[in-house]
Ligand SMILES: [Zn+2]
Ligand SMILES: [Zn+2]
């Protein structure tokens with residue numbers, strides 16, 4: 001098969017026809033394998049070993065990047081902002097141009113030692129003296145002195161002070177720069193009243209270049225160093241211009257001390273401790289005490305209830321405040337739920353205890369930072385009137401608009417220019433992949449596989465690589481057709497920029513956007529694995545060999561149903577208002593197929609999964625996760641149950657396979673055990689199970705390898 005470079009190629013075909021085997025297991029694997037082979041033996045030690053794909057020859061393959069429908073992130077510390085490096089630029093922005101406020105009283109900072117106060121001090125103390133205005137510049141490590149000289153010359157500086165000597169930048173630099181800092185000479189001035197304006201000007205520039213520090217060499221006197229200082233305009237507390245690390249919730253310097261930068265603390269949650277509020281104390285309302293380890297507590301609870309006259313047969317939801325307090329706080333002899341958890345927590349060093357405890361706790365916002373993750377000093381710095389935590393609470397769309405319309409002073413604009421340019425570019429890429437609805441603070445691990453893939457795509461667009469092979473896995477999954485068309489455009493753009501883009505896709509808009517189409521088939525599994533068609537878009541539309549083309553061009557079609565069932569009864573959800581839902585009412589006709597659609601981020605999952613499903617599942621006591629906010633669900637009485645079929649993988653153990661998952665293997669085993677030969681040998685059903693001793697191969701314990 002031939003795949004054109006610098007073009008968008010779509011690989012399509014029925015499920016199981018071998019699309020991924022070709023795109024990922026062969027093309028991408030070979031691209032990666034060759035890249036790794038090109039590295040030194042030493043570097044290869046740190047990389048996963050990759051087997052070369054089963055292929056005779058691949059010519060002119062490019063270094064490959066795979067963008068899969070997977071979200072590998074599990075840590076709570078990664079957010080959309082950090083994963084896209086937008087947060088890094090925000091930290092720089094806040095450190096450079098953020099307006100500092102007093103962490104104690106909230107008043108804005110006022111400059112204490114400013115260019116004017118320094119100028120007046122110098123004019124007063126050294127009237128008529130000549131002086132050099134300089135600013136300190138840290139010597140960059142690993143950069144040859146000649147390059148430092150060249151960089152300074154390019155920026156218009158002519159002299160530096162080195163080891164007490166003023167050195168002209170036109171003379172060759174020393175072989176090494178030992179001092180940690182250079183003083184760069186900015187101006188030569190006479191400290192006289194009529195030169196005050198120029199002096200203030202130079203001092204301002206020096207303070208800016210020197211990050212708030214300036215040194216003035218007074219000829220015939222001393223070297224005077226000044227530091228720009230902030231003080232609170234109201235209470236006079238000393239304030240500092242922050243450094244970027246102060247805004248990092250992943251660093252001790254910036255992280256809120258209470259929650260260690262997580263923004264959440266774990267608290268015991270009554271809905272987990274008492275999952276079924278219809279149960280009475282006697283019937284096991286307190287879930288942790290229905291386990292063997294809680295037996296003693298349950299017995300003590302019963303005794304305490306008798307002592308205090310609490311009815312053991314009343315459902316939890318009808319117990320009064322006094323009764324519940326007894327259950328929580330105990331009565332001296334009986335330790336209560338709080339005493340129980342305290343006792344258990346003293347065994348926290350054991351893993352199974354931590355697992356047990358985690359079942360009864362949920363996250364709630366940190367009481368100190370209220371979820372902002374940062375120290376008060378970091379939250380006292382504002383850009384556009386927002387703290388960095390408030391900024392990351394904006395959606396990407398709002399953040400882009402805010403960056404666009406920032407009102408900055410000339411100096412702020414100068415130091416922030418490059419940061420703002422990068423920020424705007426990154427936000428634009430995210431908007432273009434259709435993720436404008438995500439907030440920058442959203443945890444990466446909570447993103448769907450498709451959203452994670454699009455974030456990766458936005459990062460790739462931002463990196464502006466050329467000559468790369470991009471392999472994408474069904475990027476249209478979970479996207480509204482409006483967003484799919486946009487995404488197809490972006491893939492074409494990547495190709496036009498000089499990359500080879502290969503997309504495994506079923507979506508019509510994507511197939512039609514492709515320069516080149518490959519269809520695998522004709523069937524799935526054993527009956528697939530052949531190239532049914534490979535050619536340009538024009539050829540594809542004319543071919544009779546491709547099943548996909550026959551449908552796309554309307555030569556074949558799937559007729560819409562002639563009649564639709566109206567459904568007699570309804571399941572009605574009222575007052576749904578979680579996240580962005582606007583207090584809405586959902587009426588689902590029962591006994592019919594209903595589709596909920598809408599653009600990405602419009603609230604489909606929040607409505608159907610988070611609210612409706614959880615509310616109904618809770619009513620059937622099959623799941624107890626807290627549903628999204630709603631007022632009522634009616635019509636549950638017409639249902640027998642609720643099932644969630646989502647995209648989560650169903651089994652992660654090598655022992656699970658489709659046949660065991662649907663429990664069909666039990667019947668298969670019985671069938672084998674019923675054979676005359678099996679009976680003669682005395683083999684029961686267990687002898688045909690690879691999961692139990694007696695059936696499984698003991699050498700591999702039934703793993704097969
Ligand atoms: Zn103050
Ligand atoms: Zn906190």
Ligand SMILES: [Zn+2]
Nearest residue numbers: 697699700704
């Ligand atoms: Zn074996």
